[in-house]
Amino acid sequence: QVQFVQSGAEVNKPGASVKVSCKASGYTFTRYTIHWVRQAPGQRLEWMGWIHAGNGATEYSQKFQGRVTITRDTFASTAYMELSRLRSEDTAMYYCARDTSGYFVFDYWGQGTLVTVSS
């Protein structure tokens, strides 16, 4: 069955970077895109960007442009999201999600990774 397992919770200081992983299983990893969506406490879900797991093409939300980098390792069937220059407002649950439609419809999600930014 399709499954995404994300890396564990992180605590980081302001100004640092964080890299979250998302390991896929149960389907051909390189066929579809992986998106990253975050949810700050009490806030709505917020899209950050995507990567096509096959050709490596990426697109980022303007809000995060310059701070977020999404990569993938096809041999490990794993996608990564790195967010730099962290600030307290980046404290959130970060999710990876698969899109098989090409239209930003997310049919399977990872369990989430809590990133806390605190000095």
Added chain:
Amino acid sequence: EIVMTQSPATLSVSPGERATLSCRASQSVGSNLAWYQQKPGQAPRLLIYGASTRATGIPARFSGSGSGTEFTLTISSLLSEDFAVYYCHQYHSGTTFGPGTKVDIK
């Protein structure tokens, strides 16, 4: 950016009753709208896409309708596992989510 709003913020319903959730877009999104269910401590789960198409494995008690700027998610007869937060999500222009409607037990 298209802004999504949802109403009500909280809906109190008894098991077995019907629940009707509303979602409004600040401009037309056509039928490019999805609904997700999220339970505490869990990731969102896709219920509906294309405004009215149920995702794989979603029970028939969940139905979606609407187009343009007004959308509805209906749960025909609530079961205990349906008490959760529901988000609408437009993917017509960029992608944005609504603030959610919490369905709790009356």
